[in-house]
Amino acid sequence: xxxLRTGLLICCCALLACTGLAACAxxxxxxxxxxxxxxxxxxxxxxxxxxxxxSRMAFTPYAALGQSDNDGLAPGESSYALSRxxxxxxxxxxxxxxxxxxxxxxxxxxxxxxxxxxxxxxTAAAQQYGFRMPPGSALSTLxxxxxxxxxxxxxxxxxxxxxxxxxxxxEQDFTDAVGTGPLAGILTLSNDIASDVQKDxxxxxxxxxWSACMARNGYNYQQPQSVFFDQIQKMFGGKHQISxxxxxxxxxxxxxxxxxxxxxxxxxxxxxxxxxxxxQASYExxxxxxxxxxxxxxxxQYKAAYARELKKLPALxxxxxxxxxxxxLPSGKG
Numbered sequence: 348x349x350x351l352r353t354g355l356l357i358c359c360c361a362l363l364a365c366t367g368l369a370a371c372a373x374x375x376x377x378x379x380x381x382x383x384x385x386x387x388x389x390x391x392x393x394x395x396x397x398x399x400x401x402s403r404m405a406f407t408p409y410a411a412l413g414q415s416d417n418d419g420l421a422p423g424e425s426s427y428a429l430s431r432x433x434x435x436x437x438x439x440x441x442x443x444x445x446x447x448x449x450x451x452x453x454x455x456x457x458x459x460x461x462x463x464x465x466x467x468x469x470t471a472a473a474q475q476y477g478f479r480m481p482p483g484s485a486l487s488t489l490x491x492x493x494x495x496x497x498x499x500x501x502x503x504x505x506x507x508x509x510x511x512x513x514x515x516x517x518e519q520d521f522t523d524a525v526g527t528g529p530l531a532g533i534l535t536l537s538n539d540i541a542s543d544v545q546k547d548x549x550x551x552x553x554x555x556x557w558s559a560c561m562a563r564n565g566y567n568y569q570q571p572q573s574v575f576f577d578q579i580q581k582m583f584g585g586k587h588q589i590s591x592x593x594x595x596x597x598x599x600x601x602x603x604x605x606x607x608x609x610x611x612x613x614x615x616x617x618x619x620x621x622x623x624x625x626x627q628a629s630y631e632x633x634x635x636x637x638x639x640x641x642x643x644x645x646x647x648q649y650k651a652a653y654a655r656e657l658k659k660l661p662a663l664x665x666x667x668x669x670x671x672x673x674x675x676l677p678s679g680k681g
Contacts, residue, residue, distance in 0.1 A: 380637035386629035393621035406631035410456035433514035466614025477604035512669030560613035
């Protein structure tokens with residue numbers, strides 16, 4: 348398994364729905380088939396973790412396509428692998444980190460931390476970390492080895508920062524291109540699945556029970572995903588840009604852990620995570636079954652685009668604009 352050490356900026360924003368899956372497969376001009384039947388799931392046991400749940404779902408490999416080195420569809424052909432190939436082509440196979448950004452989709456269908464629309468899964472994690480899980484802990488299962496602190500340019504050879512910057516630009520340009528090309532339909536289906544889950548009656552009922560439980564414990568939240576953003580704002584005094592290594596005061600840290608533990612308890616009492624992931628699994632399987640041919644075509648088009656990009660690396664390195672090289676963070680500072 349290829350692993351890439353990178354500098355990470357997590358962009359917690361919904362991916363925009365792009366063109367329909369028909370753009371990826373000429374055989375389906377009518378667009379993606381998003382017709383689903385409402386599942387009946389009862390009160391299933393929650394999964395052991397979010398990643399354990401996602402690893403069993405039918406759509407996860409497609410959601411991870413281009414992001415994970417071990418998605419099972421295009422192994423070793425992620426945008427991160429492209430960065431390493433770029434640096435090797437530039438003559439720096441052992442170069443430092445390549446800064447990159449990840450846009451988390453509407454349901455985080457390929458990877459996620461314990462918290463999300465399903466509440467907070469895992470009391471032990473809530474007690475230990477709250478909403479400050481180590482960066483990249485969810486990404487590691489996808490073959491992405493995240494180092495949140497970029498390398499210090501002073502430790503590199505004179506030309507190395509420029510090579511890293513150029514490869515960062517090449518990687519971002521490729522990610523943008525496949526996002527509006529081969530992967531556009533997959534992103535559209537990601538939005539459809541997220542919408543189906545959020546509108547599901549069983550999920551909505553469990554969410555109401557979760558909200559009532561939180562209210563009984565002094566927390567006024569209507570939606571589980573609001574807890575994380577609210578607690579982050581409280582921890583960091585309203586700052587919108589937060590470094591994973593930023594210092595948090597003892598009282599603020601204890602408060603966010605208390606909120607996470609309450610969140611986890613209410614998630615368990617409402618069986619929100621169990622219901623949420625069972626419902627999601629059903630919708631994912633239905634969507635994959637209905638669009639299998641088009642999804643297969645999208646994978647093949649992505650693989651072809653990746654192969655073409657590898658061949659273009661020598662030429663791209665001559666013309667690419669170097670992205671600004673991030674400064675090294677002082678130890679323990681944000």
